[in-house]
Amino acid sequence: EVACVYRRSRSEMPANPHEVVQADEEGVKFELLTAPVGFVGEGGKVTGIKCVKMQLGEPDASGRRRPEPVPGSDFVVPADLVITAVGQKTDSSSLGGKIGLNKWNDIDVSKTMMTNVEGVFSAGDCQTGAATVVEAVGGARKAAVAMDQYLRGEAVVGITEPFNVARGKSIKEVDPAYLGDREKAARAKVPTIAPDERKHNFGEFELVFPADVAKKEAMRCLSCSCLDVNTCKLRQYSTDYKADLNRLGTGDYNHPILTDHPFITRDPNKCVLCANCVRICNEVMDVTALGLVNRGSETVVLPTLMRPLADTKCETCGQCISACPTGALLVKPALPKPGPFKTEAVATACPNCSIG
Numbered sequence: 001e002v003a004c005v006y007r008r009s010r011s012e013m014p015a016n017p018h019e020v021v022q023a024d025e026e027g028v029k030f031e032l033l034t035a036p037v038g039f040v041g042e043g044g045k046v047t048g049i050k051c052v053k054m055q056l057g058e059p060d061a062s063g064r065r066r067p068e069p070v071p072g073s074d075f076v077v078p079a080d081l082v083i084t085a086v087g088q089k090t091d092s093s094s095l096g097g098k099i100g101l102n103k104w105n106d107i108d109v110s111k112t113m114m115t116n117v118e119g120v121f122s123a124g125d126c127q128t129g130a131a132t133v134v135e136a137v138g139g140a141r142k143a144a145v146a147m148d149q150y151l152r153g154e155a156v157v158g159i160t161e162p163f164n165v166a167r168g169k170s171i172k173e174v175d176p177a178y179l180g181d182r183e184k185a186a187r188a189k190v191p192t193i194a195p196d197e198r199k200h201n202f203g204e205f206e207l208v209f210p211a212d213v214a215k216k217e218a219m220r221c222l223s224c225s226c227l228d229v230n231t232c233k234l235r236q237y238s239t240d241y242k243a244d245l246n247r248l249g250t251g252d253y254n255h256p257i258l259t260d261h262p263f264i265t266r267d268p269n270k271c272v273l274c275a276n277c278v279r280i281c282n283e284v285m286d287v288t289a290l291g292l293v294n295r296g297s298e299t300v301v302l303p304t305l306m307r308p309l310a311d312t313k314c315e316t317c318g319q320c321i322s323a324c325p326t327g328a329l330l331v332k333p334a335l336p337k338p339g340p341f342k343t344e345a346v347a348t349a350c351p352n353c354s355i356g
């Protein structure tokens, strides 16, 4: 029988909710609002945990209600094995006192991930404190870039964070209209070994999705990223010139994305009104399928007589897409989940017209 003694209530548990549910399924008994205060033992062996009942008071600095002992509520939870799970910390004893530590006793680094010792870099839990694998990999990537600069004898400036802009800090902040055409589908449940079986071994208990479920799950991707993210000149210049989004704000455009042409997608929200597309269509292709409509901040690029682009004289030459510095004009993606992927240019012949 396994018991988990925790001084707050279930809703304050810092564990992932699904881990608590899985422990429940495996028969773990939760002694909630209970704080361990000592151990009792006999003949050098533990026989129980001395506990005191708690009640929740006012919220503390973490925002969770502070547990306070209930006077006279001491009792003993019988036990023959106790595991104290009181957090994780970096064991810095192997560093010989040479590497600087921060106030949490983790390795202190500059923004290039270099420690106070020149040529020694650090990343991962020993530098951030307990965190995720993804954060450790991200830190290692930053450190690798700076190490490369160091070993090449270049100035160690670390990684240049690319300029990014989003419609919200999380999906909850994004206007639902923006992703309104995406089908809503609930997450599939990961199959697991039955609780009675898994509680007797330490093997991997989460199984893999069958192929059809895995494909369905992949199709739930919202494809929320901009397909031009790897080639957008606006993003490149914004990165190079360290554009500050807070200086002028981001505006609040919500133009519909236009997919009426069989090969071209237009997203006026990303248009910077450079007029490259209008000029190349008019001055190079001599087609004049596009024009600038309205004035000032209301200006938009629209096809002739505001008709669908496919109903104009557009020859689908793609020159406007090549000339567009942003993701406002794109080749319509052929894949149901189009990326963005980093692509390479290869010589090819388009069979769409007789010119080839």
Ligand code: SF4
Pocket: 220, 221, 222, 223, 224, 225
């Ligand atoms: S592109 Fe797809 S997988 Fe990536 S964050 Fe957006 S929805 Fe999620």
Ligand code: SF4
Pocket: 277, 280, 281, 285, 287, 288, 289, 290, 313, 314, 315, 316, 317, 318, 319, 320, 321
């Ligand atoms: S694809 Fe060619 S013809 Fe059509 S709008 Fe663009 S530049 Fe003009």
Ligand code: SF4
Pocket: 270, 271, 272, 273, 274, 275, 276, 277, 278, 301, 320, 323, 324, 325, 326, 328, 329
């Ligand atoms: S080339 Fe692109 S960014 Fe420039 S006006 Fe045309 S659609 Fe807008």
